[in-house]
Amino acid sequence: MLKGFTLPKSPFGQAALTPPPPWHYSSDVVGVEFWTDPGAAAATLPSGLTPDPKSNGRCVVMFLDRQFTAQDDEYLNPARYQYREAFVLLDAMYGDTPVMWCPYVFVDNDAALARGWTQGFPQKLGSIFQTRSYAAKSPAAAPLAPGSRFGASLSAHGQRLAEARITLRRPVQDGLSLLGRPTVLLRYFPRLAAGHQDKPAIDELTMSVTDNVAVAEAWIGEGELNLPEARGEELHSLVPQRIESGFRYSLAYSVTDLKILEDHTSR
Amino acid sequence: MLKGFTLPKSPFGQAALTPPPPWHYSSDVVGVEFWTDPGAAAATLPSGLTPDPKSNGRCVVMFLDRQFTAQDDEYLNPARYQYREAFVLLDAMYGDTPVMWCPYVFVDNDAALARGWTQGFPQKLGSIFQTRSYAAKSPAAAPLAPGSRFGASLSAHGQRLAEARITLRRPVQDGLSLLGRPTVLLRYFPRLAAGHQDKPAIDELTMSVTDNVAVAEAWIGEGELNLPEARGEELHSLVPQRIESGFRYSLAYSVTDLKILEDHTSR
Amino acid sequence: MLKGFTLPKSPFGQAALTPPPPWHYSSDVVGVEFWTDPGAAAATLPSGLTPDPKSNGRCVVMFLDRQFTAQDDEYLNPARYQYREAFVLLDAMYGDTPVMWCPYVFVDNDAALARGWTQGFPQKLGSIFQTRSYAAKSPAAAPLAPGSRFGASLSAHGQRLAEARITLRRPVQDGLSLLGRPTVLLRYFPRLAAGHQDKPAIDELTMSVTDNVAVAEAWIGEGELNLPEARGEELHSLVPQRIESGFRYSLAYSVTDLKILEDHTSR
């Protein structure tokens, strides 16, 4: 009997891409809130979501330095389980519920990619960097303080896809408003059998379920964002028309569940 | 209406991890045929396959330098679509049909990973290298000639998983016998919804379908293979007991279909 | 007139591998202090250094997540200037002065490599990871607290060279004793001209000069360390015989100078 939460299934279950949930994450986030062309935002929505009439075109891009652990001290094996991520979320409606939709996301780690696909995050591989804040004082330290600046970037296959800079102005006491909406995803897996390639084996609208959410050291200020055009990508269709803010915070949460909103799979 | 064969689905279908089939591949292969502990080989078989009574324990490991194209000249964008791969195949029976089963496979490219998962190849990310043969004469050229040697290796997350060396002895006129069996795979995708995490959304035994198979410059000779023990992997359970041969050839084929042998998905 | 502190010299001086000093660094360090075979330690010493009769065989290995900046806000471009490093230092004597000698060091960034070579750090490329400590509470957060654990690893060319684990026990109020000795290096650059390949163009014993040293959040506890054997490396010759401690701290300093202790260059 083969074991493992994902492929590869193996005799001892040690070879699987990711251990089973619960999945625990802690991270530092550098992000920019911005407004893009409402039509461009709406064009990314899957069946089941509609533009938010009050905030269509509102997006956030986030760059995350992440640490993962499950039940077996995976955080002590950072070569395999530590990773970096960048994604875009944009405002939408699921029926009467304001939600965020994730059209594009990149990670630099295969365990993260396997977990992400399981939830519906459409992860591709990328190279993600963010300026870090260090405890030891230095011109290189980027402290959490008014006026402190952070850079971040995303590249994939040698092309730069996003560059951001933020300047901190003030701590945010009561959390970031941008975390107020649940994230909706498309869980999707194609069929390859001839004659069925337009009938996916999985086609579900899902909602991310997160427990034990903890936010720390949240700061807000100004932001800049470039989304250069790149072949093989469509992230640049969400080019900013106006920047709302830049922000940085530490974020932790756990994942043990997923809500299936709609199952569109044709069987 | 979002477009794309895989995630991410996007307005223009340009962001998907892989273009739709037909998928065309050309490659150079360095490989070793070997015998492992029959119990270790049998332990990797999924439900639906049984050990081959005549050759249980026979394995091949292959290292591939690969080039991919679909319909849009993807081979001209090697930064995105060229890749390297390493996998193990081992003898098994599907009913009365002799087949090969792929328990472990590694690639260094996300487009390849997305295509592999769609077929049932359990791809993880790795770093794969093989000695190449160059046309310009040099001690560095590794010509296709008797006595010529090639090395190959596989690493993942900074751990060495496999090291092979082969010595060519003679060209093989009528193809490699090891290509005579079809490859059987486990197409598998988990559910994350609480209470359903042991009921995969896809659980299919599949058979790889390849067209336009072309083999060129096939040579056979001796081989060596090490499969060092590594945390988070089980490839080393297939450690060689006896080496049968080393080989090298060029291989091309196309993929436009997949045969579903058995669907074990519980709905 | 070409500009630039290092190659490539260019019309505007923007292409050079590293900007000129002052170089400012901030970092998090996970390390292990240990004792190796005294003969193995002594065998790594260059001409000009002798074993420390009181502590020959004492070594530290450190893994660093580093951020760099010079005069042009390089820390805002982390894709180019943020990096990771791992090195070994061992006790030695320069005349009557107790010093530390750096036989082996690895980085994952070419700007760091160029700076390191300029000082005499014998940097090769590697892949370095350490468990990080995050502000947001989680099983994945690795807080700075008694009993908290951190892992670290070093690989190069797909081979694992070092694996460490530490457990924090108590903060260290007055800095780490291991920082008390200056670091001595071999600045060395070969000649390639035939007949001169054994007469290096640079052969200097140097001492690292650091300003503005800041240590923060220093903790000490227990450590574990493996240095697996690897082809093309000699780090494993320093395999631990006894572990002294594990430690973690944040470290910042600036570099604007280098002391040349001895010039052995034959001209």
Added chain:
Amino acid sequence: MLKGFTLPKSPFGQAALTPPPPWHYSSDVVGVEFWTDPGAAAATLPSGLTPDPKSNGRCVVMFLDRQFTAQDDEYLNPARYQYREAFVLLDAMYGDTPVMWCPYVFVDNDAALARGWTQGFPQKLGSIFQTRSYAAKSPAAAPLAPGSRFGASLSAHGQRLAEARITLRRPVQDGLSLLGRPTVLLRYFPRLAAGHQDKPAIDELTMSVTDNVAVAEAWIGEGELNLPEARGEELHSLVPQRIESGFRYSLAYSVTDLKILEDHTSR
């Protein structure tokens, strides 16, 4: 007595970045010959070289898939010694001698970087890809035939620096004219000691010496080349004004020597 041709010097000489010469190379080259602004080309020349009055502005960019070996079968360890490279050469005069000058070059391997610096190639790290030609027939094979096309690209730190495409038209029987000139380099290594940072420790104009040059399967045709602007680079200053040709060939040679044309080092 420490051993090794370069750092790190070690007891057994196994840890050095590169083995000592002779160095043997075999490679496949995809390249574009083009004309840039003569002033931009002249601006890259070091002291000792002058613009070629007959062909100032003529450049070639080459992308190489390379295999290296020295005396110890290094080509059987491709994870450590196989690599990729991209560089620009441009026409210049050394006194009355027509030469080529190499202002910018990128590799993806530290052993190659150490050898390059030793000669005067100003190597930085980059990510280089070229379409390959495979023996097994396929739409993915890119045969050596009239009309066959090849792509190539160079990126560094996640920024795309060069993209080329070529179309083969006809084999070149008598070698490529572009190989007719020797390559001149700047061998340069800074001092870091305060007060001496503008007085390099090595400042030599050198000429590459290659033996056993072998060219095979040379083809010529058309080319396209983009050199996008990128921060931290000046390659884009050589943007093409006119494309002369595209070409592809296999190239092998050995290196055992270096000619020092002028020594500008101030001692």
